[in-house]
Amino acid sequence: MTRNIVWHQTSVKKTERQKQLKQKSCVLWFTGLSGSGKSTLANALDHQLFKQGNSSYVLDGDNIRHGLNKDLGFTDADRNENIRRIGEVSKLFVDAGTIVSTAFISPFQKDRDTVRALFEQGEFIEIYVNCSLEECEKRDVKGLYKKARAGEISHFTGISSPYEKPDAPELVIETDNLSVDEAVQTILTYLKEKQILF
Template sequence: MSTNLTWHETSINKEDYRSKNNHSSGVIWLTGLSGSGKSTIANIINQKLYQKGLQTYVLDGDNVRHGLNKDLGFGDKDRQENIRRIGEVAKLFADSGTIVLASFISPFRSDREQIRSNLEENDFIEVFVSCPLEECEKRDPKGIYKKVRKGEIPSFTGIDSPYEEPLNSEIVVHTDQESEEASADRIIELLQQKSWI
């Protein structure tokens, strides 16, 4: 990074936006295997909070790779850079008073912890969307696992590339045992307990 940079303080800060919105802000980071239900849960939460008049936004792994991160591949270094960039974008949204729902496989613990460390305490909630690989493969909503098993997609998380489960996430939802709707409701309850909403 250049040494000729100076942080410019803005006239309106995060607390001002939170006060205007009448709710807190931060990053809800949903992590789990492909097909576990992360995006579905994020969108259910987004819809429910939006209906309550809250300022929210969903950052989705596939969507972000259509634009901001379209120059990145799926090797370990590119995956880490993908998550680093998203972490920075999510932080900007949180600073604007927005509740961010970030839905990313984000396979590496260190990357998720880096995002947490870049945010203020209590501004990051890690949600582990737990679902056995076998169930994710059965669902295969995008047909990706079929391609992986045919050898068309190398280094796929959970098969021939590691997924490091969270050790201390704020909440674990088991989408093989409860509906995405029930999982979303439990996460919203957590937001209420933490006085985000």
């Protein structure tokens, strides 16, 4: 089937878009347990980038499952496909010159490595949002841990399904110890050091 499909080269190159936007594009891949603060951090960072005049966007796990991935459940196979699709969408954003933040549990190292391989060196920035299971359960804003403990949710990461900590993330954000503002500043400093933000 794919032998009849040919990649169509675009007229405007990624580097030209980056030059116009005065930034390098990348994916900030926030990974961690449910309740660790991935979405909160991704959105707070996005707000700061927007205020600075940067082109950025957030892809959030729950939001994506309302549309693009609404046909997927939470089995290991469905989680694999969920992350594969997000990786491909993120690649499009990066090609458009945008800084895209993704907030997904993405529990398996293999899946994160597969996504990393889609990008050029330095374009995939894995951010491990490290927070203890105990603290995540205390927060439990959505009541999901309570349901998982009661057996009402199957395949729940950290309870009935494993979470594999990143092998070598670019950044580790300890949300047990840092405020949202401190965490955002840590990420902004990293982006400036890596000359993603000019």
